[in-house]
Amino acid sequence: MVGGISGVSGGYGIQTMAGASARMPPEAKMTSLFNKIDTSGSGSISKSQFVRAFNTMRPTAGFRAMGADAVFSALDPYNSGSVSQSNFVSGMTSLMAQFRSGS
Template identity: 55%
Template structure:
């Protein structure tokens, strides 16, 4: 599920991978601060969509789209996300990305289970067609 080379005009590079050695929470905190340019402590869908277009999220995030990711950041639909919620949710998403990456064979079963549960919790039941066949959400190409 799905941000790898996020950059801003200041040259800050954040998010997954070795491009920035900070802990995930620090990376996500910096990313939030770059999106929340007014310093309000909240970001809106509009701000998130703009950042999604101008920063370079990983392909797996791009496949989901800004609206779907924001929906997981704002599950109650308030229209805004606090820094704390953004950092914790995005850190979890990044952890699941790492768990799904090439190093997965070295991960512990509990890590894989946690990543799987996080992925399942992100499925929006409203996005699944009532006429979808059983197993329609399974990605057999992965």
């Protein structure tokens, strides 16, 4: 797998993922990232898929500081064990905004 997991650089700016345009909106970047993680094409990602991607896709500083378990928990607040594309995109976009604002 190629590209960064977060779309946020260590300085909390937008990071270009491999194959993604620098001008691509965060939601589009996160949709592309979700599709790379959802290797089964099921429309949702499991915690094990997420952790595997987190460990191989070079997450940036904010996400590394949180850790894979905490990020997945933020994306899966009801502990269902999987995250849909819409929840992934909205959750990751929200986390990116929090990192940028310093919250």
